[in-house]
Amino acid sequence: MITLDRRALNRATLARQLLLERTRDTALSVVRRLVGLQAQDPEPPYFGLWSRIEDFRVDDLTGLLHSRDVVRATLLRGTQHLVTADDYLWLRPALQPMLTRWQKGAFGKATAGIDPDELADAARGILARGRVSRPELGRALSERWPGRDPVGLARSAQGLLPVLHPPPDGTWGRRGTTPFVLADRWLGRPLVADPSPDDLVLRYLAAFGPASVRDVQAWSGMTRLRAVVDGLRPRLSVFRGEDGRELFDLPDAPRPDPDTPAPVRFLALLDNVLVGHHDRSRIVEDARRPYVVVEAPLTVDGFVRGLWRIERPAGRSRAGRGGEDRAVLDVRLFTPLTPAEAEAVAQEGERLLRLAAGDAGDHDLRVRPLDA
Structure with missing residues (x-):
């Protein structure tokens, strides 16, 4: 089995991440290739695309958010990401087990004794009227459950219910009260009913491989993916890291020579290339x-x-x-x-x-x- 050292993994990942050479692909294509952009704050996704796309302009991403081709939502690791609308439809339900755990871990005290399905249904009923700010949602939910923390109730909806944060929230230079909308109403399409975890692993490897099972889990926040990767093993190439761990990859994915030059890059804060692996060395x-x-x-x-x-x-x-x-x-x-x-x-x-x-x-x- 071929052993890949730190430099070989570096160049392979940079190639997948378009950080060895800027591309002339569209911003939409790059967001899809990267399976999303970390978007806790408005500006980092713009810097992330600028570092990868030739002649990138701020309007290139802002326009995609307004056209609803790209959306902002709580996704990977329970954090805000920008993803393509098409990817959201399968990725959000695929991540539901992790988001359920995230809600319990972060806001379980605020929702103790409340049936999660009842809370999700109540939030959906409030959001059915259209765009609702997080404080408005929290106040409305606290009327149903008096004495509960409105922030905890509102933020729980992000884990229990497919909701999006529409523009201008999350666009360049725009901060303020976070609005919520129902994802299926905003996009005019239903979410995938039974997404395959295989797609999650394969898309991850295309963007971040070669990688271990622990890497996939660290990126997604999901657990118990060993069985999924083992099921895909016949379709994957298998390498070994310097520490002996198994590393999986798509057979035809780029793995450049470790001596390939890598240009200077000013990366975005929390760019997923930095946090997309358990072993980030x-x-x-x-x-x-x-x-x-x-x-x-x-x-x-x-x-x-x-x-x-x-x-x-x-x-x-x-x-x-x-x-x-x-x-x-x-x-x-x-x-x-x-x-x-x-x-x-x-x-x-x-x-x-x-x-x-x-x-x-x-x-x-x-x-x-x-x-x-």
């Missing part, structure tokens, strides 16, 4: 994992080498706000850069500033050690 060292949970990472030669953020004067941090101000890309490094690496970071950083702060009067790049 293929892209970030274990000692650096706590940093990339709270700040966006910079990769050099395919591995996390630093963190980045954009600083602007107060009141100038949102797209569409004009004025002569300076936008500073602040880069903090774990290890020093070579002159060639520093030049590549500067060039890619200027591209990032044009996307994120194109209305700024001036751009600047500040590179310093992490502890400076």
Whole structure:
């Protein structure tokens, strides 16, 4: 059995994730290829697509949200993701066992003694009137169950019921009260009644492989996928990691030479390439994992080498706000850069500033050690 080292896994994953070379595919195609984008905050999905698509523009994604081709919902690991509408229809019901556990773990105290099906039916009845904000839903549910935490009741609906968060919520620069809509009404189509867990595993491997069973489970939040992977074994290629664990992959998936060059990339906060595996050493060292949970990472030669953020004067941090101000890309490094690496970071950083702060009067790049 072929053994794949850390660098081989890095290059294979970057190839699947379109991080070795930007694509000219549409934003819709890329969202589908990646099986979704982490979307706890509005801007990260835009940065995620920008790092992968040639000439990406903010409107490319915003338009898909308004046209309902892409939707925002609680999905993988119980976190907010953007996925294509077509994928939502099978992915949401496939993840229901995990979302049921998520609801119990996060809001079980708030809903103790309440029948989950009754809570879901009550929420559906309220949402049948159309778009309802999370506070409005919580207040309406608390009238049914007085004395219960309205936030816990409303957020439980995200795990128990297929609901979406329609635009402008989740679009570039837009934050506010999260609205809910029923998924089947928003999309005008029913969800898949009995989705196959095989599809979940196969789509994951196409986007994140080669990977172990624990990797698939860490990405999805699902458990007991060993039997599913074993059932697919005749259709898969099997490798071994340096630690001896089995790694599964699609036979025809790209696995580039480990020496393939990997360009500098400013990744989005919580980009799924960072959190899509149980063993994340293929892209970030274990000692650096706590940093990339709270700040966006910079990769050099395919591995996390630093963190980045954009600083602007107060009141100038949102797209569409004009004025002569300076936008500073602040880069903090774990290890020093070579002159060639520093030049590549500067060039890619200027591209990032044009996307994120194109209305700024001036751009600047500040590179310093992490502890400076």
